[in-house]
Amino acid sequence: MNTLKIVVIGGSGLIGSKLVKQLREQGHEALAASRDSGINTLTGEGLAEALRGASVVVDVSNSPSFEDAAVLKFFETSTHNLLAAETEAHVGHHVALSVVGTARLSESGYFRAKIAQERMIKQSSVPYSIVHATSSSSS
């Protein structure tokens, strides 16, 4: 089997922790990245080192605050820093998790932030996949 280094940004979160577990079960080297583990997408702390040698980055991070301005700033800043670090590290693929219906829900601040995130990913030179899922707050 082809073992990949896959960095999961938000790897300690609701979705990220399950993803890291499944990737490891499949034999991949999955790095769970979050502020807890010294990797901060807002400041860039620890990003370059975490991404070294990575084939794929999966972004399942989320804003600690859902207030309109804060969530927009979170997704704009973290997506910008992440894509720049991925370009520098020659990461082969960026995967992001978005929400079903995002494009039609621009009256919500959270969805406007997700639209901004998707736009930045599409404009970047890093090959990408954007997965749209419905929301769940439980395991």
Ligand SMILES: NC(=O)c1ccc[n+]([C@@H]2O[C@H](COP(=O)([O-])OP(=O)(O)OC[C@H]3O[C@@H](n4cnc5c(N)ncnc54)[C@H](OP(=O)(O)O)[C@@H]3O)[C@@H](O)[C@H]2O)c1
């Ligand atoms: N949950 C759902 O049902 C669902 C459905 C569709 C799409 N999504 C999307 O999936 C993503 C993840 O959702 P979730 O519910 O799993 O989120 P979550 O449980 O709130 O987890 C968020 C993760 O982001 C990390 N994080 C926050 N700020 C960070 C920073 N500055 N740098 C690095 N990591 C940071 C957190 O860890 P630390 O606090 O330690 O940094 C945590 O690991 C979101 O983008 C959301 O839009 C979720």
